[in-house]
Amino acid sequence: MTTYVFHDTDVLLKRSLRHILRSPDTIITTAITPIAMLLLFVYVFGGAIDVGGASYVNYLLPGILLITVASGIAYTAFRLFTDVSGGIFERFQSMPITRSAFLWGHVLTSVVANLTSLVLVVLVALAMGFRTGAGVLAWLAVLGIMLLFTLALTWLAVIPGLTAKTVDGVSGFSYPLIFLPFVSSAFVPTESMPGPVQWFAEHQPVTSIVNTIRSLFEQQPVGSDGWIALAWCVGLLLVAYALAMRTYRSKLA
Amino acid sequence: MTTKTAIEIVGLTKSYGDHAVLKGVDLSVPAGTIFALLGSNGAGKTTAVKILSTLLKADGGTAAVDGHDVATEPDQVRAAISLTGQFAAVDEILTGRENLVLVAQLRRLDGPGAIADSLLERFGLTEAGGKRVATYSGGMRRRLDIAMSLIGDPPVLFLDEPTTGLDPQSRIEVWKTVQELAGRGTTVLLTTQYLDEAEHLADRIAVLHEGRIIADGTLAELKQLLPPAKVEYVEKQPSLEDIFLAIVGHDDAAHQGAQR
Numbered sequence: 001m002t003t004y005v006f007h008d009t010d011v012l013l014k015r016s017l018r019h020i021l022r023s024p025d026t027i028i029t030t031a032i033t034p035i036a037m038l039l040l041f042v043y044v045f046g047g048a049i050d051v052g053g054a055s056y057v058n059y060l061l062p063g064i065l066l067i068t069v070a071s072g073i074a075y076t077a078f079r080l081f082t083d084v085s086g087g088i089f090e091r092f093q094s095m096p097i098t099r100s101a102f103l104w105g106h107v108l109t110s111v112v113a114n115l116t117s118l119v120l121v122v123l124v125a126l127a128m129g130f131r132t133g134a135g136v137l138a139w140l141a142v143l144g145i146m147l148l149f150t151l152a153l154t155w156l157a158v159i160p161g162l163t164a165k166t167v168d169g170v171s172g173f174s175y176p177l178i179f180l181p182f183v184s185s186a187f188v189p190t191e192s193m194p195g196p197v198q199w200f201a202e203h204q205p206v207t208s209i210v211n212t213i214r215s216l217f218e219q220q221p222v223g224s225d226g227w228i229a230l231a232w233c234v235g236l237l238l239v240a241y242a243l244a245m246r247t248y249r250s251k252l253a
Numbered sequence: 254m255t256t257k258t259a260i261e262i263v264g265l266t267k268s269y270g271d272h273a274v275l276k277g278v279d280l281s282v283p284a285g286t287i288f289a290l291l292g293s294n295g296a297g298k299t300t301a302v303k304i305l306s307t308l309l310k311a312d313g314g315t316a317a318v319d320g321h322d323v324a325t326e327p328d329q330v331r332a333a334i335s336l337t338g339q340f341a342a343v344d345e346i347l348t349g350r351e352n353l354v355l356v357a358q359l360r361r362l363d364g365p366g367a368i369a370d371s372l373l374e375r376f377g378l379t380e381a382g383g384k385r386v387a388t389y390s391g392g393m394r395r396r397l398d399i400a401m402s403l404i405g406d407p408p409v410l411f412l413d414e415p416t417t418g419l420d421p422q423s424r425i426e427v428w429k430t431v432q433e434l435a436g437r438g439t440t441v442l443l444t445t446q447y448l449d450e451a452e453h454l455a456d457r458i459a460v461l462h463e464g465r466i467i468a469d470g471t472l473a474e475l476k477q478l479l480p481p482a483k484v485e486y487v488e489k490q491p492s493l494e495d496i497f498l499a500i501v502g503h504d505d506a507a508h509q510g511a512q513r
Contacts, residue, residue, distance in 0.1 A: 004361070011358045019346045022385075087342030091401070094306040094336040096328055097359050 005104075008097045012105025016079060020113055027113055030072040031120040033178070034064045038121070041187060042128055049188055054218075057130045061122070062213035063186020066206060068121050069114050069150050070177040073157040074170070076110035080161025081170045084251075093252065103158060103248055110154040111147070118146060132217040142216050145209060148233035153177065155240035162247050181206045205232035257284040259409050259440035260305065264314035267300055274300045276464035277314065282442060282457070284408070287435045289455035290444045296461045298444035299339060302413045305442070306336040319409055335402035336411045341394040342401070343386050349373065349397050350382040353404065360405040372400040376430070392423025399430055410434065412443040416450060421494055422501070428454055 020026060038060065041049075046056035083089045083106075092102050122130075134142070157174070164170040181187070183197065184206035190198050201207055208228040215222045260282035267275040274297045282288040292298045303309040305318055307327040316323045319333035336342075344352050350369050357365035373382040376396045381389060386397065395415065402410060412431065416424040431454055434441055445451055451458045452472060459469040468475055491499075 007361065008359060011355065015344070015347070015355055018351070022346050086345075087338045087340040087398075088344055090303075090306075090308055090338050091336065091342035091356075092359070093308055094331060094334065095356070095359055096331040 005098045005101060008101035009104040009108070012092075012101055013108045016105055016109035017112060019079065020109065026075045027116050027120070030075060030113070030117040031068065031124075033071045034068040034117075034121050035124050037067060038064050038125060038128065050192075051189060055129065055131070057125060057128050058132070058217065059214070060187065061125045061130055062210045062217070063181045063184065063206070064121060064125070065118055065146060065213065066149065066181050066186065066209060067178055068117050069146070069153055070174055070180070072114040072117050073110060073150075073153045073177075074174040075113065076106065076154050077157040077161035077164070077170045077173065078167070079109070080106050080158060081164050081167065084162060099252065103244070106161070107151070107154050107158070110157070111150055114150045114154075115146075133219055134217050135219075138216040138219065142213050145212060145229060145233065148230070148237060149209060152233055152237035152240055155237060155244045158244035159240075159247050162244075162251055180204065181210070184210060186210045205229070205236065208232060258282065259284040259286075259319060260288075260442060261317045262301075262305075262314070263316075265301070265304065265311050265316055266313040267297075267304065267309070267311050274464055275304075275311075278461070278464070278466055280459055280466060280469070282440060284440050285435070285438045286456040287431060287441045287443065287454050289451035289458045290442065290461055291446070291448065291451045291458055292444070292461035293446055297464050298446075298461055299413055301461070302336070302411050302442070302444060305330075306334055306411055307331055308336075333407055334409045334411060335405075335407040337398050337402045337413065337415060339413045339417065341391075341398040343394055343397055345387040346385060348383050348385055349378050349389070349393075352386060352397060352401055356401045356404045362405055368404060372403065376400045390423070391419055392426060395419060395423060395427055396430070399427070403434070406439075408438075409440045409442070412441060414444055414446065416445070416447070421497060424450075425498075 038057070041060055042057045046060070049056060051059040083092075083102075089102070160170050160173045183193075184190070184201050184204060186206060190201045190207065193201055208225045209232065211225040212222050212229040214220075215225065258281055260280065262278055262280040265275050265278040266273070278297075278301060280290075290298050290301065300309065304311045305316055305323060307323050307330050310324065318330045321329040321333065323330050344355065347355065350373060353369035353372055354365045357368045362368060369382075370379075373379045376399070378393065378397060378400070381393060386394065389397065399412070399415070402412075415431070416427050419427065428450070431441055431443065435456070443450075443454065455472070457469070457471055458475060459466050461467075468478065
């Protein structure tokens with residue numbers, strides 16, 4: 001059966017990619033929220049935020065990239081929910097295809113869709129004056145971190161996608177994820193926050209990931225933030241994957 | 254193997270919490286027949302079909318499809334069956350043809366495009382084949398749904414309430430399709446709450462009531478359960494369905510209607 005995993009996943013991946021191509025609005029809507037935030041913070045609030053002399057769009061972009069993924073995975077959950085609540089999920093499950101192929105098709109589609117949105121956001125940031133001297137290796141490192149982060153959140157999104165009863169329930173789960181970056185170093189330096197808030201901001205995953213990407217773009221040493229970010233992403237990925245697979249198995253006979 | 258059994262169920266039970274849906278169902282479906290599982294809403298028809306198609310696990314009893322146990326050999330069962338569920342299991346965003354190609358690819362068949370085209374032709378969907386399923390009528394969706402189930406010629410077909418929610422013309426189209434299938438040797442287990450559907454299509458009928466099979470046999474056998482018919486003279490009035498089909502002028506439909 002193992003050789004069939006790739007064949008079945010490939011067929012189902014192409015199916016959901018076709019869905020996205022036919023409704024490109026999902027990618028555009030995914031990119032619009034972060035782009036609006038980028039515009040709002042750079043051109044409205046940014047002037048009043050002191051980030052120590054750096055260009056604010058350079059400072060802001062890493063956090064905006066995380067928000068892009070956080071809003072993008074709402075569609076991952078939505079696409080899964082549509083399949084499960086319609087009859088097609090049962091058709092696939094009653095066919096002789098590999099059990100995990102259905103989920104992997106959706107997960108890989110989510111990765112492709114989110115990377116596309118990320119590219120859109122980066123292009124807008126470049127037009128707004130974002131500049132980096134980062135070399136190929138640094139860009140690859142940024143890509144790697146974003147890929148891990150996207151996979152982790154995607155597997156997290158699989159859970160509501162499989163279990164939600166209504167469309168509202170599906171998308172609701174992503175709101176806290178979109179707002180988590182606000183209490184981090186994504187928009188303002190954490191030193192400006194009052195004690196307990198600062199403690200939270202410095203110990204939640206967004207800050208270490210944002211700091212890592214920022215350092216990579218600024219060609220600064222990543223330091224311990226890099227390892228912490230990696231640990232958060234991999235840890236979150238493993239936990240989300242295990243929970244999602246458990247949910248999936250309990251849904252199967 | 255002359256009297257091969259396609260589906261064999263013994264003592265099947267299933268509960269959801271305290272609510273017992275199936276309370277020991279026994280059923281034997283000979284290969285190549287159309288078998289109707291008749292019952293009102295909530296009788297457990299869908300639950301039985303879901304267990305047979307490996308979507309649900311039974312609490313007790315055994316079920317075998319095409320000689321394979323659904324609990325221990327689900328992969329072999331899946332290879333031998335197709336399920337057309339209560340709600341059309343089609344991909345709305347894809348075209349009709351793409352839906353068929355998708356299933357052919359997932360069944361790892363050669364020439365998925367050719368398979369799709371021949372099924373579109375057979376189900377009168379050639380013109381609509383390039384359009385998205387979202388634009389299809391209920392009857393067209395159902396036909397596509399059944400067409401998707403036929404890919405790979407599975408020997409056993411489950412049709413869960415195939416005509417629920419369809420207009421009379423689409424209903425007759427589905428009936429015709431099912432009869433053709435039986436002519437090709439496919440075993441069809443269909444669930445329905447419409448008595449006339451069971452009477453019209455099925456070789457054998459089982460009545461599922463409150464989680465048990467309370468009657469099982471051919472239509473003639475079931476009729477013997479009643480006292481002998483008394484001869485009465487009644488003026489034949491056309492049914493509203495006969496009238497509807499006659500005035501909308503659907504030739505096949507009128508013909509089928511008259512046969513009944």
